[in-house]
Amino acid sequence: MNVRVQVSMVFHLDKCIGCHTCSLACKNLWTSRPGAEYMWWNNVETKPGTGYPTLYEDQEEYRGGWEVKDGELRLKLNTRAGELLNIAYNPRLPALDDYYEPWTYTYGDLIDGPQQEDQPVFKPVSLVTGKEMEIEAGPNWDDDLGGSGIYAANDPNLSSLSGEQRQQLLNVERVVFFYLPRICNHCVNPSCVAACPAGAIYKRGEDGIVLVSQEKCMGWRMCVSGCPYKKVYYNWETGKSEKCILCYPRLETGQAPACMHSCVGRIRYLGVLLYDADRIHDTAARPDHELVDAQREMILDPFDPEVVRQARADGVAEHVIESARKSPVFRFVKKWKIALPLHPEFRTLPMLFYVPPLLPVTGSMSEEGLYETSSDFFSSLESARLPIRYMANLFSAGDDEQVTKIYRKLMAGRYYKRAQTVGDVDSGKIAQMLAEAQTTAGELEEIYELTSLAGFDERFVIPPFSREAAIELVQITQSRQEGGGMGFVHEPRRGL
């Protein structure tokens, strides 16, 4: 056992309203710069939909992530040798058309435009060429377009559904969509790191945040291809790649990442996970249907004395272990087992997790013109608007049972609370649902508390940053304070 620390996030998708405030907070803070306009370190996708960049989930096209071939875990992109041969030619890159051409408008036309006989307007101009342009794509082009024959219908996750199931999703009574916020998954087995010929990408030891060194990056863009989530972006102005940094400057000062801090629906939870680094390779190489369970086993229980002993031996600070015990992420992922990684079959061991959404029930127009919902809408998974298979394709490498188990628990929770607050469900039914979901009233209460009532301090639990550890990297700590970051070495210069 080799205990490491990961700052990790859970997204509760039932609570996401698709307002994109997280995307804006991130964009305003980090990527409103020349060359970074098209970067959305945080974006929110309508699902079913094609995502951003378009169809990024299709690894037959993009060859991101890992595969097991001849018993060996290796980059899907190519082998190390092949990569060096192809280093100057990389056909697996998304191009501008797969993203979009960022634009602004000729705002000045409203004030400086020529006199005319009609109301003036401003027109779109490209932020790349500076020329007038027609807007044909955007970073959220299929927003709310569940039921679109162009976008939703081409979601790669629908591929294993039956033709009838797919057709139903286009009927107005069955039309459905939900939102999927995405940032870098700060993977434990990151393919961007493995793909980088310059060794510029690294995973921080203290919190597992994956970063691109702007000094070492040489702009080969293998990371862009290597990342199956397309969460590394190439800055065409600086010639370097960039990605989500999980707002580490904010984390180090005890603040939540901007995306989380601004979240209107309070869907995000941030906390520490301990995991066993000795198991990374074995976990990532397991067959598809074992990936979710294997990753959950790789994540360690901070209440287990054996884990704690080893964590201490591996240099994990006491307050980090304490924090891991209070981690809301630990509870969702490991204890209650109701949060899943996105596309575990990419085998990067993504360390962000999603509570799958309980979608609206199906309804239909009766002959009398009344809208009727199915009567068993709390209990029947079969009548869920999106087939379980679709969720399984997103969150469990196609293993329906993993998703079904979670839905049984979530539905048991809803029924249990409904019995409490409305009182129209009989106790026999509740007992049956709890048994089927292999849960208890106590656990459901806990889930309810953290899902519905938790305040910010319960949703955001990280250990304080070990300032002394950073300082001792660069200087002797047994000196007086003026050498240690407080006070000024010389008088500050002021004025413009």
Place this chain on the structure above:
Amino acid sequence: MDQQIDAVRMGWLPFYPQFNENPIEVIRRAEQEGAKTEAEIKDWVVTQIKNRRLRFAVEDPDASENWPRVWIIWRANAILSSAKGHEFFLKHYLGTHDNSIAEEVAKGSVQEALWREPARKGKMDLVVDLNFRMDTSALYSDIVLPSATWYEKDDLNTTDLHSYIHPLSAAVPPCWESKTDWEIFKALAAKVSALSPRQFPVPFRDIVATPLLHDTVDDLAQPGVKGWYRGECEPVPGKTMPHLSVVERDYASLYHKFCSLGPRFKEEGVEERGIHIPIGDLYDRFAASAPKYEWDGREYPSLVEAIDAANTILRFGPETNGEMAYRSFEARERETGLKLTDLARDNRGIHYDFETLKAQPRRILTNACWSGITNGGRPYSSYCQNIERLVPWRTLTGRQHLYLDHEAYLAFGENLPTFKPRITAEASLNLADSRAEGECLMLNCLTPHGKWHIHSTYSDDLRMLTLSRGIEPFWLNDKDAARIGVRDNDWVEAYNDNGVIVTRAVVSARIPAGVSLFYHAPERSIAFPKSPLRRNRRGGGTNSVTRLRLKPVLMAGGYGQHCYRFNDYGPAASDRDTYVLVRKLPGKPQW
């Protein structure tokens, strides 16, 4: 229109301008004919109205003396977003280009309004806009007064849709020549005062008509619908017709009055939702510590700075001053005989001033002017006081009731809520003069709230335009779209007699067949091209395809809860009855 005229005559709705004669001149004539006191003047005016020697302006809206003439726009994109029937506003208010082709159809069907041909255009002489962006209202204004944005001014924001009071505090000064709203209005007041010695050397009197108001004794004014102008009753101000008040205007002192909190406030106290809260002692205490403004030898609490005004509001608002909240319940107790002050006892010592709010937005305190109970961190929900504490509902019966026995509702058959089918396109008159051009669809056009459009400029921002389609799109059902050969992101032209919209299509099975959506209210200057169908003029915004059509029963007032109150009770428009024809835009869009 006849309904509207009736409603104004009976005091159900306000209408400005008020009379077909300058109200200052009305007073002068009254004085010349011997009326001196307020009561005599009002009697004289009533007689004039009764004998039709003085007319309500609404009876002849096209007569030049009845045009509104001056429009000051503040905190609104009024010419586009608020103007249901935008193109008609362009035509009749501004007298500029417009895309309406609707013919006048009311001839012969209006009895009370004087019919004039042609309908008059350009009724505004001066449009002034306080604005922080160059939107449609600013583009069509004569004068734009550039105003500060949210982080450049000290101000307060609140709404009845949530329970917080938001302070805006100036992080940076206003850019270039822009000023805060408070400074702009103060400068206007100063200018009026400076010009007054020549135009209005002495104070003068003005007569003001106001409608019968909700939550006042006016609720009991009219147990039946009787028109004095039909000889069914006598015209009595505040009973069978609008209230009349004689008001003294002292424009030379306008600036001083703007800058000072006057003594009448102390005497009259705060009146809200049917209760009166005395404030004499609070005023004195406030005046002792507030910044001072001195004029004409007297000292007043100052309103010179925006913060002074904000603090005055916060001091006397039952939402932000626990003592005022307590007194509001005392007043409600007197009215209802219930015990209620316990709801405010714990908060009695709390008072939020501007600095308190700057540190952290606060929730409104539980008070009798609002119906929620938020004590102990409880979420705001309306009507808790009515349900839990049995405070009578503000209705005729004091209960929730569905049956409305107002004679106007009885006459329209709407005394009980019943299903009414959507009106047909023919009945809507939206398409009387518009013809289908080539492959064309007729669709019901809805203009709902989009998720980034809730009465906000947010969706117009570059970021939000980037996260949508770069323009406000027109939503169509997929099968409908296929019938006219429109694919997602194609340009479409949606038009009716009222006007035209040219924009991109979004095609989705989410939209039911026969229906289209165009969320309100995008700014028209954002990349909307021209319309080949309408002489290559600029396509419009949401309100280019709507027109103002008021529901008559909602004009009815003077009885119980039906009385008018600004932004609270009055006629709403029926936008959902809008129909359009939609076609694929031929050729490339032209700007």
